[in-house]
Every structure is written in structure tokens, then in C-alpha cells.
Amino acid sequence: MGPPGKAGASALRRLTGGEARAVLEAAQLGASVLFILLYVWSTYVPEAPGSWRYWLDLGLCAFFFADYVYRITAGSGGRHPLRAALHPLNLIDLLSFVPSLTAVNQLTGVDLRWFRIFRALRLLRLSLLEGNLPHMRLSRGALLAGAVNVPLLWLVASVCAWLFTSAAMVQVIEKMPFHDAVYFITTTLTTVGYGDVVVKSSIGRLAVLVMMLVGVVLIPARASQLYSRFSERRTVAGPIPTGRRPFVIFSGKLSDVRGFNDFFSSILTQIRLDGSERWRQLQMVCLTDHARPEFLALQELYERQLTLIEGSALWEPDLLGRARLPLAEAAMVLADRFSSDAEAEDTDVQFRVWAMKSVTKKVPLYVQVLQLSSVTTIAPFLDPARDVVTSLEQTRHRLLALNCLAPGASTLITNLLRCTGQKPRG
Structure with missing residues (x-):
């Protein structure tokens, strides 16, 4: 001890x-x-x-x-x-x-003791509970942090606190039963106002006026926060990996559906040629900023092998947790070869590598950047025995050098590496 x-x-x-x-x-x-x-x-x-x-x-x-x-x-x-x-x-x-x-x-x-009418304001402690949700490391902790139920609870708590405080204030001033005060405030809030229960004193009317002004500002503000959270919801197409079967993580921009289809088909072809029953169940989880309709249609074609998750690992800390990165067999981080700013694209790749390394250091990373100079920047953060980093610029230079020694070699190699086939059978 x-x-x-x-x-x-x-x-x-x-x-x-x-x-x-x-x-x-x-x-x-x-x-x-x-x-x-x-x-x-x-x-x-x-x-x-x-x-x-x-x-x-x-x-x-x-x-x-x-x-x-x-x-x-x-x-x-x-x-x-x-x-x-x-x-x-x-x-x-x-x-x-x-x-x-x-x-x-x-x-x-x-x-x-009349200050006890403000007890309902303790329901606003949901803000403190919301601040602690990102620190919970439960089985679904990552889902809790980014869920829509938090602002929804905020809206419900705000409305309940406002109703209770208003009803308590009316009950104290008008000396009416508490259920009558709740009924009066609810009918007033919904602008029904049947008139069977009313406030009679000037102080009561002033209190109701103030509480109505507060409600006019409070409820729309909370509702707008809930709407903004709904608008930020990301698309998740395909099964979420559970770790029962092997899967790999792909992080990159999906811009060319034909090129991505060829890339994914070549992976499935190699898996089927490998002959291992376990790897025949391989699943690819793609993390992308935006999944266009053609990629969603491609996901339906490979329903069990492909999953698309919208989001950025840089701005959404729970994204890598939802993708089950620590359980993945490998992760691929690819730069967008169609980007007009190679330096900015490589910087984005570097930040994505840092985000993944902050979650786990045991999953092999295969990184592709655009510029050769970016390799020396990213390499110190990778494990030489497990991770691999390469650049498109370096690959082009090597192909050009090989083409000088053997004319037509680059075309031959490109045709051999590129698989523009059909969906693999079997």
C-alpha cells in the first residue's frame, strides 16, 4: 500500500x-x-x-x-x-x-420563504450535466456527447422551469391553489385564455406581463438551439462496426465515385484472392465531410461491406469513437488529389493523423500526401515499424524516372495496378 x-x-x-x-x-x-x-x-x-x-x-x-x-x-x-x-x-x-x-x-x-418560488430554476442544472457528458467513457459515451437529446432536455427544462416559476409567483400573489395557477399560466402561454381563472391584482398582472415577456424570448431561443443541433446531424449510411469482424478506416474526401468504386473493388478482389474466410467479411468505414447521393447509392450496392459516416475528426471529437478506431485493423488517410492547394490539403492530412494518433497508437496508419516535403513533416509522428507514409509527387517522379529507363513502363504499371472491373463474384 x-x-x-x-x-x-x-x-x-x-x-x-x-x-x-x-x-x-x-x-x-x-x-x-x-x-x-x-x-x-x-x-x-x-x-x-x-x-x-x-x-x-x-x-x-x-x-x-x-x-x-x-x-x-x-x-x-x-x-x-x-x-x-x-x-x-x-x-x-x-x-x-x-x-x-x-x-x-x-x-x-x-x-x-417566498423566494422558494425560484426552486424550479434548479432544473437548469442540465447545463452542468451537458458539460460533463463528453468526459463519460461509457460504452455509448461518444454518442451521448453529440446527441440531439441534450438540447431537447434543455428546452424541456427551460419550459418547465419557466412554467413552475410563473405559477409559483401567481400562486403567492393571488393566493390561489397551485394547480389553478399552473392551469392559468399554461392557458396563457398557449394564448388560449379561457378566462375562467384570471389574476385580479395589479401586482399579479404586472408579474404575468413580465413572465410572458421572458417566455417570448426564452422559448424561441431554446427552440432555435434545438433546430441548429438537428441541422448539424450527420449522415450515417451502413452498419456501425462492432469489432466482431475485421474493418478498416478510410479518411478522405469522396469526390470521384468511379475512382473510389475501382479502389474499393480492387480491395475486395484482393481479399477474395487471399482465400481467408475472416477477411472475406472485411468492412470499410469511410469518414468524409460530405457524402453525395452517388456515394450513398454506392453504399447501398455494398451494403454490408461499406459504411459512410459524415463528419470531421478535427471538429467532432466523438467521430473516431463512433467509428471504433481502436478496434480497426488499419486506417488509411488520403489526401484529395484534385485539390487546388496541395499545401493546405497536406496540412489537413497532418491534423487528421494527429487526431487518430491521439485516440490510439496501435492501429497501423497508411498515409498519402500530395507533396514530397510533407512526408518529412508527418513521418516523425508515425511508427516506422507499423505505419507507412507516401506522396503522390514522389510516386510520379519515380514513374517518370522509370519511364526514361524503359519507355512505356509507367503506362504498363498503371494499367496493371488499376482495376476497372466489375463487382467481384463469389
Whole structure:
């Protein structure tokens, strides 16, 4: 066993890690819902001092206070505690649970219990849960980080918090049952307004006016965020690899469907000539920025052997996780030979190589760049015993040199290497 100090530091790292923090935030969300339900119950049956509801309420406040202190000190990410305390989410947390502490009410001599109407704002803690999702390394953690359900939950939480806070404010001002206040706010939000439940006081009407103005801005803003996330969704055509059968990763721009078809057909032909039953099940996963309709039609032709995933490994950290890169037999990173800017294209290839090497160093990489000078730039980041890097410029120079020694050799070699055949049989 190691020293107690190291053991304590290791335990602290586990408790404050991404996965543990995400689980804690989920538990806080459940506690916040219970916190809100206790308030609704108290509007019908007030809690008596010393009852189990009274102590449960104080226990939840103590739990929230401990988390609040942690976030403005150890969990502030290097920021000054005062700046962390003034963060809007932290101020909302403070406003939601501090008025419920009996000690504060007795100390100031002012009844602050009506501030409990802001308890629903704790539902906005989904923002903290969203921030911890990328750190979760579960079996589907990568899918969680980029899913559409996060902004959808944000929209639902915002609407629920707005409805509850508005209803609680109307209930306090108008002294009506809580369910009547919820009914009034809901019918007002949907612009139905039957008129059977109305606010009568001037303060109540002013509060409803303010809350309506907030709702007019809040709900469209959240809905636009959800729409933007839907518009960013990428196409995934074909089966996602599971590791049960061999597969390779292809990263490059799909521009020439005929050339890609010849390239893919030649790979399948070599596999069938190899004779191995395992490699006959080989699958290719193509990572591309945009899959055009002709490539989607090609994927339907090779339904089980070819998968197209839209996205960039540079801007979407979860893309390589979705493609199961650590389980791949090999990965190919190819430059676009039709690019008008060879230097920029090789730089893009270099960044893609870095992204793959940051995920795994055990998968062999086969890299193709345009310029010969880019080979010396990328080579130091590759494993000489496993990875291969080449350039189209170097290949052309070698073919030209060979053609000078043996006229027509380049044409012969090109025709031998190029496979413009039909779909392999068998």
C-alpha cells in the first residue's frame, strides 16, 4: 500500500473525475426535482417545524450548499472564487436554496420563504450535466456527447422551469391553489385564455406581463438551439462496426465515385484472392465531410461491406469513437488529389493523423500526401515499424524516372495496378 497522502489524492481524483462528476450532477438533478415537489406539497399542506419534510428540506439545502461551496473553490477551474460565485448558474443555485434555510430567516428577521418560488430554476442544472457528458467513457459515451437529446432536455427544462416559476409567483400573489395557477399560466402561454381563472391584482398582472415577456424570448431561443443541433446531424449510411469482424478506416474526401468504386473493388478482389474466410467479411468505414447521393447509392450496392459516416475528426471529437478506431485493423488517410492547394490539403492530412494518433497508437496508419516535403513533416509522428507514409509527387517522379529507363513502363504499371472491373463474384 502507498502512503496515505497518495491514496487520498487518488481517491479525490476519482471523485472529481469526469464520470464521477456527471453521476453527481445527475443525482443533483433528481434531488432538485424532489426539492420542487416538496415546495408544491407545502402550498397545500404547510410543513410543520421538526417534521420529516422539514428535515428533508434542510438536508437537501445542506447538500446543495456543499456542492455550491465545492464549485466556487476546488471546482472553479482555476478561476478566482469570487468570479466563480458571481457566475449566473451559481447565483441561481444560491437563490434557489438559501431562502429555505431557517437559520437565515431567523438571523435576518425577514421572511424570505417566498423566494422558494425560484426552486424550479434548479432544473437548469442540465447545463452542468451537458458539460460533463463528453468526459463519460461509457460504452455509448461518444454518442451521448453529440446527441440531439441534450438540447431537447434543455428546452424541456427551460419550459418547465419557466412554467413552475410563473405559477409559483401567481400562486403567492393571488393566493390561489397551485394547480389553478399552473392551469392559468399554461392557458396563457398557449394564448388560449379561457378566462375562467384570471389574476385580479395589479401586482399579479404586472408579474404575468413580465413572465410572458421572458417566455417570448426564452422559448424561441431554446427552440432555435434545438433546430441548429438537428441541422448539424450527420449522415450515417451502413452498419456501425462492432469489432466482431475485421474493418478498416478510410479518411478522405469522396469526390470521384468511379475512382473510389475501382479502389474499393480492387480491395475486395484482393481479399477474395487471399482465400481467408475472416477477411472475406472485411468492412470499410469511410469518414468524409460530405457524402453525395452517388456515394450513398454506392453504399447501398455494398451494403454490408461499406459504411459512410459524415463528419470531421478535427471538429467532432466523438467521430473516431463512433467509428471504433481502436478496434480497426488499419486506417488509411488520403489526401484529395484534385485539390487546388496541395499545401493546405497536406496540412489537413497532418491534423487528421494527429487526431487518430491521439485516440490510439496501435492501429497501423497508411498515409498519402500530395507533396514530397510533407512526408518529412508527418513521418516523425508515425511508427516506422507499423505505419507507412507516401506522396503522390514522389510516386510520379519515380514513374517518370522509370519511364526514361524503359519507355512505356509507367503506362504498363498503371494499367496493371488499376482495376476497372466489375463487382467481384463469389
